[in-house]
Amino acid sequence: MNINFLDDRHEILYNTLCDRMKKQDRYHLAMAYLLALDSELRKHYLDVFDFENDGIIPEALEQGWQTSTSAKTTRLAFNLWNGYCYESGVPDKSYTPEEIFCSVYAPFYWQAIKIRFDY
Numbered sequence: 090m091n092i093n094f095l096d097d098r099h100e101i102l103y104n105t106l107c108d109r110m111k112k113q114d115r116y117h118l119a120m121a122y123l124l125a126l127d128s129e130l131r132k133h134y135l136d137v138f139d140f141e142n143d144g145i146i147p148e149a150l151e152q153g154w155q156t157s158t159s160a161k162t163t164r165l166a167f168n169l170w171n172g173y174c175y176e177s178g179v180p181d182k183s184y185t186p187e188e189i190f191c192s193v194y195a196p197f198y199w200q201a202i203k204i205r206f207d208y
Contacts, residue, residue: 090207092122093200099125106134111143116170119205120145123166126197129159137163145170161189165198169205 094100102125110117124134137149145167150160164184167173174184182188190198202208 090204092204093197095126095194095197098131102131102134109140111140115205115207119169119201120166122201122204123162123169123198126194126201127156127159127162129154129156130162133159137166145173147173147175150176158192158194161192162194162198165189165201169201 092100092103094103103121106121106124107113107118110121120138124130124138130137133149133152133154136152136154137146138144139146147167149155150163150167155163160183164174168184174180176183192198
């Protein structure tokens with residue numbers, strides 16, 4: 090698969106994160122791609138994904154460092170990981186494509202979906 094990256098830093102961190110992932114399946118590759126995309130997530134990827142326990146950290150969405158764009162990226166990453174769509178324990182409409190894809194990163198979000206679903 091030919092993967093489109095935002096910039097060289099995106100590609101380098103993607104490869105680094107893929108190496109840290111417990112598996113190289115579509116779930117992990119899509120997560121690595123999104124964690125490496127946004128500048129805030131690049132700084133805080135350890136607050137979003139628990140590499141040791143191989144899972145998401147939902148509380149990351151409540152952190153003060155999240156921007157509106159990094160929160161959209163995090164929501165998509167969580168949703169592609171396991172269908173997660175909750176804020177404060179209840180389903181949240183901010184996980185809908187209409188909300189998430191209203192972003193400058195929309196073409197890269199589509200790339201993450203292609204990675205996740207092997208298109």
